[in-house]
Amino acid sequence: MSFRVANYFQGIGLKKGDAVGLAMTTRPEHAAIWLGLGRIGVVSVLINTNLRNDALEKCVSVVECKAFIIGSELRQAFGEIWNDGNGKQLLPSDIYELDRFMEDPKWVPETVKTQIGSFTTIDFAQCLLKTSKGATVVTPDQEPTFLDPIMYIFTSGTTGVPKAVRCSHGRLFFLASTASVINFSSKDVSYNAAPMYHTGGLLAVVWAFCFRAPAVLVVKFSATNFWKDVHRYKVTVSMYVGEFCRFIHNQPENPELEKGHTLRAMFGGGGLRPEVWTAFQKRFNVKQFVDLYGSTEGNCTLINLEAKIGACGYIPVWLQPVHPIQLVKTDPVTGEVLRDHKTGFAIRCENGEPGELIGKIIDSVPMARFDGYTDPVATEQRILRNAFAQGDKYFRTGDCFTRDKYGYYYFQDRIGDTFRWNSENVATTLVEAVISRITGLRNNTVYGVKVPGTEGSACMAAILDSSDGELDLEALANGMKMSLPKYAMPMFIRVISIHKGLDMTGTYKFQKFRLREDGFNIMNIKDPVYIYSSVTESYSKMDLEKLSEVMKGNYRF
Template identity: 40%
Template sequence: MSGDGKENVQVAKYYLQGIFHGFLNVTFKNKKFIPFLAAGVSYQLYKLDDTSSWIHDGILSPSFLFKSMVSSVGLGLSLLALVNYETLYYNFKALPRDLKGISRFARVLREIRWAGRNNFTVAKYLDRNAEKFPDKVCFYYEDEKWTFRQVREFSNRIGNHFSSLGFKKGDTVALFMENRPEYVCIWLGLNKIGVTAALINYNLRLQSLLHCIETVKAKAVIFGFELTAAMQDITETENILSTLPLFCSGHGNNNALPKGVRDFDKEVGTASHETPVEMNDMKLHDSLYYIYTSGTTGMPKAAVIKQYRFMMAANGIHFMNNVKKDDIVYDSLPLYHMTGGMIGVGQAVLFGSSLVIRKKFSASQFWKDCIKYNVTVAQYLGETCRYLLATPPSPEDTAHKVRLMSGNGLRHEIWAEFAKRFNIPEIGEVYGSTEGNTNLANVDSKTGAVGFVPRFVYSVLPTALIKVDEYTGEPIRDLETGLCIRCKPNEPGELMAKIVPRHPIRDFQGYTDDQSTSKKIVRDVFAKGDSAFRSGDILVMDNLCYFYFKDRTGDTYRWKGENVSTTEVESIICTFTSYKDSIVYGVKVPNTEGRAGMVAIVDPTESVDLEILAAGISRSLPAYARPIFLRILDEVDITGTYKLKKVRLQNEGYDVTKIKDKVYFSHSGKFQILDEALMKQINSGEIRL
């Protein structure tokens, strides 16, 4: 049997097992139906291997046809006896979607399995594409065109040069640069010799930036000339950077390099463009790079991205959203993030699609770019869709060739309006996290859904919504079994997935520090002794097993397309308030995605200098992490009810009609008192956040 056939059989068996498991659950809750079940299921289970052969070989023997007919009668009796009308209705209504999803997912598994058998790393995919179509455009950037041959040769030069400098497998190099083709070539080239790049958010400054370099034990830093000032801010004091080689890229001929910084472009330009010999030693389970996520211990956490993790993310979108190798993909999202840097880049590197890289997202240029480059697939975040809708209508809204928008965070309220105004036939909403081991995909453009699971297999899947305490965030457990409790349809819960070590989908690699890793793992979830990854996201599932995002839990919130760590912001703010107690949390603002940052500071004497605080926040935090609202408290309970207090503050938000404390609004870099009139301007959208 071929690999493709085995994969199809595996998926089919898994699907059938889910059906039988569901029947058993229903039956033993309704014991009067057990005799009917015995008659029906005995035929359904009869000679399952024959069914497998039929699925693979298409052999319709008379014996098998007879058994299939009898089994079908048994199946029908079981359905009539066991399933009420409502359940039967939902099962059949979801069936076309389920079959489409299963078929596409089988292709994902098949590709991952092929890569595993052939030890095909990400860099090998790129080289294969460069051999198949060397002159095809891999990256468009402004007026530049980078062919697959150019990308391969430039990445080879990078690998060979750093190899000559003594860098080897297991080393880490920090990469701090804005979007451009060189960015991808750098981490690809480094990985060809086994060096892991740490992709640092280019918005970070001072302590957060230095922490990201130190936490991965970087042996060098490569930064873009546009970020020279940020690098100089952290090299002025004595720290690890004084001992590291620093490379600057993109300074041009008219700009002088900072003292002690090496010319990356000049050095790499003289290296060999032949494939580094070290590339043959790379394995599928080796590290590709680090991506940073918001920390719950005060600073960003470095998540390890293995080769197969990158492939899984890119493959998932490619097949589940039906992206083609002839598509031209538009990527205006940060390349240090999963969506832009893994999913977007992966379409070019793995599958040979052409990728348009934009330095930064621009609502006014979005559709102009799509027209200019003949884009057929565009990536989005929920915030970008709202910004696009906020632009004045123009002929360019529908003059493009975009057939698919792929991304995450598109709100239910604007979904239909967005698709209609910009004439988008398909919206491929997906759900996943950088380091997580569970992903969902919307394969039929269901409005508002982040994805689905087949109804027949939900009860046996090692992924589920788990009931959690609203205030503590801890899983609620069954008193008899001690296991976590799965949510029923329309019950909100935290998405969790069983961890299976070294599995390309179910593994959780964790972070560079064990403490952060352990906080994302919960034990005894589906069975005694198991472990599962905590997503930190609250979702809800409807009767058709569509999933909808509801909220985030814990110590992070999402704003401007970024995850914000409340503890990181708190630790920085306290340095400008004489270390007064402070609580940072996200609050909902009408007609915006995510939550805006708000800080409550205990300052009964009002001694905090708001000008110093505002200036310190602007200097130390990226724009998306800066609190927009400030509340002055007389006191705060920091005992065991701290989380309860935080939930109450979050629910009260910035509504000055209900809050007696002073509330301030950050505008143009200064805090001004928030009154009812100003609040109405914010809520109506007259003042844009």
């Protein structure tokens, strides 16, 4: 299929450096498409399938795409952003729609000519069936190199505006090489429930390509079906992200499924909580856990090979002073890197001190490069210059870590205005802008709060109610559901009276530090707090019973 994709787009004139948007839920065709486009040097722009309306519109406008390939399940979402409401077309005219693709000669796809207003799609399966599946011929000047981008992967970043991260052919080779730490081979079967628009969703795919090992691709993760899938497909290695392991462990015990399985290793990233790690291994008897830290755009990669509970990386103590990866102190309020008053250079963290992880940028070394984003301003914001010497430059991960005296690194959370929830980065400025637009209230602020028994931080909003008691939470919830992905929805809303006002700094910035400390504990704050339920998809007032459920880790967000 990848040869058909390459031959088709080469035939209509696309060339090296052009971009094509790709938006579809997890399926094998997704991988075949970006692989095929990559054969001719065309860059695939992987779209987060959770995005809708405003967020999706911003995402597709960041990179200029010659065409879009979408899954049938996203037809409606793209139809809603076809134009800006004033008749201005936001998407290219070539929108290819794919339900599925099979090379079975008896299978004939239905011709799709669905029109939503002025939005019409082209049946991509029909296009491919009419295209040669022979090996694609690429001229030397069009041949992609190790450093050329093969895809753009979106990250929420720290400004709230979607940023397209360049992912090179070489970086995908690096992702494939990580399999060596668990002695992965063609005899293994990997399991992937992470979305394929994200780096975590590409691991199983690139391992399959490079090791000829089957990959089980799950459209939507189900903790209930996990062990059934492991037995059915004889899974040996499972990828995990975020709270994947906790969800599985929280399922009722089923000795018949939990025993006698083939699963030998769990491979994932982000700093698995120690209590989850220990309980998971003990209950399910999974021999090996490999926790890895890395980012799509960054040059900082850490890996825990010794199965140190809770750690996601290790740097020997003797190597730390000269290692390209460093941990530096930052201002807890602004997130800025702190500098020594005498030297002007960044201050390294001591053992046990939280700080931001940074990596030295070496342009001549592929895995130490920072290729940046399509936005040069956003790229510059992620570079720390003159960190330890005049002229040096380091990549700022935006992630807070601590290190113990042995050299193990432990992920804490995102720094500043961006935090992680459900394995995704939540940009507070984006959520604040949506709330302001829906409610008409300019004064609101969004921040992350810790919730017992969960990874990362939950989104919480403090809103200044200028109507003094007439804030329409139902309208707010409906509006946010239309404009925000699920992981960015505020789980808590604190309504602050206009007579009290929001705390501000001397430079007229909202004081998130105090609000973050207050959290959602109604025992300590007098303002009304509302909590979101994923079951009812609405907000209700927090009371002592709900607070108790949240603190025990039993509340369903």
